Amino acid sequence: MSKSKKTYRVGVISDLHVGSLFALMSPEVKKGRKGRERQTVMANHIQRFLYGRWCEMCKHMNKDGPLDVLINLGDNVDGVNYHGRGFGTWTTVIKEQVDEARNLIGMIEFKRIIGVNGSKYHVDNNMTADEAVVSHFTPAPKSMVEYEPEFGTEVVATIGGVRFHLSHKVGATSTIHRATKINKEAMMAELNKEKYGKFDVLLRAHAHYYRDVGTPFNRGFICPCWKIRDDFSQSGSLAWDPDIGYIIFTIKDGSYDWEAKIFRLTPDLIFDEVIVK
Numbered sequence: 001m002s003k004s005k006k007t008y009r010v011g012v013i014s015d016l017h018v019g020s021l022f023a024l025m026s027p028e029v030k031k032g033r034k035g036r037e038r039q040t041v042m043a044n045h046i047q048r049f050l051y052g053r054w055c056e057m058c059k060h061m062n063k064d065g066p067l068d069v070l071i072n073l074g075d076n077v078d079g080v081n082y083h084g085r086g087f088g089t090w091t092t093v094i095k096e097q098v099d100e101a102r103n104l105i106g107m108i109e110f111k112r113i114i115g116v117n118g119s120k121y122h123v124d125n126n127m128t129a130d131e132a133v134v135s136h137f138t139p140a141p142k143s144m145v146e147y148e149p150e151f152g153t154e155v156v157a158t159i160g161g162v163r164f165h166l167s168h169k170v171g172a173t174s175t176i177h178r179a180t181k182i183n184k185e186a187m188m189a190e191l192n193k194e195k196y197g198k199f200d201v202l203l204r205a206h207a208h209y210y211r212d213v214g215t216p217f218n219r220g221f222i223c224p225c226w227k228i229r230d231d232f233s234q235s236g237s238l239a240w241d242p243d244i245g246y247i248i249f250t251i252k253d254g255s256y257d258w259e260a261k262i263f264r265l266t267p268d269l270i271f272d273e274v275i276v277k
Contacts, residue, residue: 005253008160011061012247014073014168014205015225016104017122019089019097023078023227024050024104031096041090046269050226050244053263057246058107060261069159070110073205073223074118074168076101076133088231094129101133113137115151118168119206161254162200165189170204170222178222183213186220193217201249201256208242210262223247224262229270 017023025047032039043051061067077097078089086092105113115134123129134151154167171181182204189199199218208225224245233240245262267273 006160008068008249008251009061009064010069010071010159010249010251011067011108011110012071012073012203012221012223012249013057013105013108013226014223015075015118015208015227016101017075017078017225017227018101018104019078019091020081020227020230021088021090022046022230024054025090025100026051026103029090029096029100031091031093046228049269050228053244054104054107054226056263057261061246061248062109066109066111068111069157070105070108070113071157071164071166071203072105072113072115072130072134073166073203074116074130075122075205075225076105076118077123077129078227079122079124079129084231094124098129098132101129102136105133105137110137113150114155114157114166116155116166116168117151117153156199159249160251160256162249162251162256163198164201164203165196165199166203168204169206172207172209178207178209179211179213181207182211182220182222183215186213186215186218190215190217208240210243210245210260212258212260221247221258221260224260228265 021044025043027043027048029041030038031041080086080092081089091097113134115130117128117130131151138150157164170185173181185202189196189202202220203223205223207222209222210224211222213220224243226244228242229240243262244265247258247260249256249258
């Protein structure tokens with residue numbers, strides 16, 4: 001594979017889940033149609049914390065100028081939450097969720113965006129909310145001949161000589177062996193390299209926790225998220241403990257390094273604790 005002498009900076013974000021009361025949101029959001037229906041929604045303390053960390057991330061990503069590539073691994077919005085009949089959301093209007101996701105991602109400076117589709121429960125299908133978000137930042141092609149696919153259920157991208165496989169879903173586990181699923185992906189990529197070609201990096205999301213696994217052949221990553229424990233996870237296990245954060249890759253001469261930033265959560269953000277004195 002040909003190498004490039006240029007240094008590439010690649011940011012990776014995923015699972016914003018905009019629309020959830022437990023996920024990322026600006027301090028104030030205008031919702032509703034113009035005029036009499038217009039309403040201002042104020043962020044709660046969870047969302048204010050997440051927005052503060054998001055601003056820190058944007059400052060980090062933007063400090064050396066625009067990223068060469070921003071990779072978006074899906075579930076940008078929370079959707080209508082039809083199992084909960086909309087419970088736990090500040091809006092079930094997909095356009096309002098999409099608009100806010102675009103606003104937040106627009107705080108990052110980047111030259112190019114590559115995205116994949118999240119889970120159908122959250123972003124639906126044909127067309128998906130994730131595609132509506134990502135396509136907002138992707139210039140319309142002048143012709144189909146010049147078109148390069150930058151969104152899909154899976155995307156293969158070679159950046160500076162490093163070959164990535166991007167997809168949203170990876171199996172989540174409530175056991176302590178959280179690297180097992182992404183390790184399986186990495187090994188399957190190597191076993192099928194005659195069919196698929198060799199992948200250097202596999203990026204996944206969905207599980208809401210961060211893991212990276214290195215093999216002698218490649219490395220797999222599960223990207224952190226921007227949503228804390230919601231009503232669904234609260235009804236399950238304490239094993240569902242999300243990591244909030246992002247990844248930045250630096251690529252040069254066909255080699256790469258990375259930095260994963262995970263923000264610390266505190267009990268007051270996760271629980272409404274009852275104290276009896």
